[in-house]
Amino acid sequence: MKRKGSGGDIKSGRRAFLRGLGKAVASVSALMIGGAGLIGKKGASHAAVLKPDIPPIPDYDWTQHDWGYGIDATRCIGCLRCVEACKAENNVVPTANHFRTWVERYVWLEGEERPMVDSHSDPGNIAASGSEKEYRFDNRYQGKKIDKAFFVPKICNHCRHPSCVQVCPTGATFKTHDGAVLIDHDYCIGCQYCVQACPYGARFFDYERQVTEKCTWCYHRITKGLKPACVEVCPVGARIFGDMNNEASDISKFLRENRVQVLKPETGNAPTCFYIGLDKEVS
Amino acid sequence: MPQHIVRLVVLLVVFFTTAVTAKIYFTDDSFYRYGHYRADSVPEMAAGIPKFRGTAYCQGCHTERHVQWTAGVHKVVKCEICHTPAGEHPATGKLPIPTDTVKLCTLCHEKMPSRPATQPQIVVKDHPYPHEDRLECITCHNPHSPSIGGLKPAVALAAQCAGCHGADGKGVGAFPGLIDKDAVYLTREMKKYKAGARQNPMMTPIMQALSDRDIDVLAEYYATLGDKSAAAPDAPEDGSSAVRQLTAKCVGCHGAQGQGVGAFPALTGKDAAYLHDQLRNYKSGVRQNPMMTPIAKGLTDAHIEMLAKYYATVDAKSAPAPTVAAPEANAKCVGCHGAQGQGMGAFPALAGKDAAYLSDQLRNYRSGARQNPMMMPIAKGLTDEEIGKLAGYYSSFKPSN
Incomplete structure (x- = not known):
């Protein structure tokens, strides 16, 4: 009734409304900031990355380490002991198409421009081993004329700027202070964005547990002073692992003494897995 | 304030309060401690128990084997590659000893185009095996300390044991079985005989004639013979034309199968090393015989070796047969x-x-x-x-x- 009366009333009503709206916004913002503490905590967490607390792991201080992985493809003999060791050590899904590390065989037949590439999960290789739990390369190129051939071990690159971590909607995958990219299976919702995001195909989905899986550099081993299982079993020293903070470590020596490269540097992922002996077709 | 505005504000406040409460309630306490993730997951992942224990763990009990292994080129092939990860072994039982050695060894040693040339490799179908019915690498190669040259086939060495311990190594009467023993045990005991720490009128001279490497090969041979040796390790009859041509010189006197005829002794069933030595002796004149000397002089060392091997491995079936039953x-x-x-x-x-x-x-x-x-x-x-x-x-x- 009052509103209908005069324009002044309308004016004062609008002022009261704006004043009320301001108060409401202010109080809601205050609630958001104060009550949730979300923004404040997030700010604090960024500081924590720079000077982090140390997770309670016995005899291990992650601020002291910067792990790195090296692969000397010129040494690999394709025995696939690394693939089997990884599966045994980490209880990886025991089928040929689920693996945290793998070895690719590149073969250029005489006169061919492009290489033939296969890995342990190739049907021919499964047939040669006779089981999906044991792996071996078949001898399909025996007697053929070959220009060039070699094996390339592959593994998660544990990137400095991992695209998988960037896309994870729940914070289930993350980069640790010592360099490993890990997955918290309690927080993984199985959306598989990270599987899509990884430029190296290093992740796979475990359909039984409905979580994504990947190499952890055997985090339970490296935090106890051991080497990852694949490095431990490699009989020819094609896989190298160590602390890049330590001048005397295998990886520091490997990086000092060799001219190394990383896979797909153009992605900007900055892998910490360094190769020697790759050819231009390997990616 | 108009009522509908108040209602809107109340609604917003309720919504945000619920959202914030839910977030606080559902977010793990350790989230954001180190970054945008659950901090507790890091020690959780680090708490896993390693299954591969490393060679130092194995060395604790398998000391002698460790010494043998570290001495050879296979020291890069760690215990757990072939014997599976130790885990809680020995509490959880024995670790497997690989049975299909051809399958295992060719994982690394099968000739393949992609393998580095420095890797020792064999063309599997062209590789010689002493037993055609039982393809095994360990007959000649000691898996813990293999060598590429200078092999002394275990079969030839084992012929010295077969006399008393049975051709299958299962033991005969007072002579103990060898195949149920551990390789480390066999090596240790044989070395004791050799050194004189264990005395036996039969064993001592035999062991003293063996090198340490021969002992390792023998121990490995019998330890891995296991229950696979239902039959004696018959070496195949060498049917190659070269051997046939050579035996033509022998069959005239010693019989078509070398079984011996009249005054001419049997050649079959004799020890290869014995045959080899005697032919060499005839050739050099150390042993004199008007028949044998000229024949032996016409043989090269390679021929002598082939003949000795051939007659040492001729099937017992072609030997003379009895006409009455055995008492x-x-x-x-x-x-x-x-x-x-x-x-x-x-x-x-x-x-x-x-x-x-x-x-x-x-x-x-x-x-x-x-x-x-x-x-x-x-x-x-x-x-x-x-x-x-x-x-x-x-x-x-x-x-x-």
Whole structure:
């Protein structure tokens, strides 16, 4: 009734409304900031990355380490002991198409421009081993004329700027202070964005547990002073692992003494897995 | 304030309060501690228990094996690659010993185009195996400390043991079985004999003639023979034309199968090393014989080796066969003198010997007129009737052709 009366009333009503709206916004913002503490905590967490607390792991201080992985493809003999060791050590899904590390065989037949590439999960290789739990390369190129051939071990690159971590909607995958990219299976919702995001195909989905899986550099081993299982079993020293903070470590020596490269540097992922002996077709 | 605005504000406040409360309630306490993730997941992941324990763990108990392994080129192939991860072994039981060694070894050593040239590789179908029916790498190669050159095939070495311990190594009478023993045990005991720490009139001289590497090969051979050796490790008859041509010089006197004819002794069932030595002796003149000397002089060292190997491995089926059934007491003879009495190594052949000669000798052993630490106790346990039966049995062996 009052509103209908005069324009002044309308004016004062609008002022009261704006004043009320301001108060409401202010109080809601205050609630958001104060009550949730979300923004404040997030700010604090960024500081924590720079000077982090140390997770309670016995005899291990992650601020002291910067792990790195090296692969000397010129040494690999394709025995696939690394693939089997990884599966045994980490209880990886025991089928040929689920693996945290793998070895690719590149073969250029005489006169061919492009290489033939296969890995342990190739049907021919499964047939040669006779089981999906044991792996071996078949001898399909025996007697053929070959220009060039070699094996390339592959593994998660544990990137400095991992695209998988960037896309994870729940914070289930993350980069640790010592360099490993890990997955918290309690927080993984199985959306598989990270599987899509990884430029190296290093992740796979475990359909039984409905979580994504990947190499952890055997985090339970490296935090106890051991080497990852694949490095431990490699009989020819094609896989190298160590602390890049330590001048005397295998990886520091490997990086000092060799001219190394990383896979797909153009992605900007900055892998910490360094190769020697790759050819231009390997990616 | 207008009522609908108040309602809107209340609604917003309720919404945000609920959202914030839910976030606080559902977010793990450790989230954001180190970054945008659950901090507790890091120690959780680090708490896993390693399954691969490393060679230092194995060394704790398998000290001797560790010494042998570290001495060879296979020291880069760690225990758990072939024997599976130790985990809680020994609490959880034994670790497997690989049975299909060809499958295992060719994982690394099969010739493949992609393998670096520095890797030792074989073309599997062209690689020689001493037993065609049982393809195994470990017959000749010691998996813990293999060598590429200078192999002494385990089969030839084992011929020295077969006389007493049985061709299958299962043991005969007082002679213990070898195949159920651990390789480390066998190596240790053989070395004790060699060094004199363990005394035995039979074993000591045999072991003293062996190198440490021969001992390793033998131990490995018997330890891995296991229950696979239902049959004696018969080496295949070498049917190659080269050997056929060579044996043409022998068959005229020693019989088509080398089984011996009249005064010409049997060649079959003899130890390869013995045959080899004797041919060499004829050739060099150390041993003289108007028949053998010119024949042996016409042989090269490679020929001698081929012949010795061939006759040492000729199937016992082609040896002379008895015409009467074996008496019960025969069980005491076959351990050393061979299943067909064909003689083994230092143990002479009985088959085809004269019945009177055999019974005389057994009686002499029994009375002590002939001395031998092995034969005397055995002969003392024989009655006159048994001696007669044995002599009759062995004298009844006639050349099968």
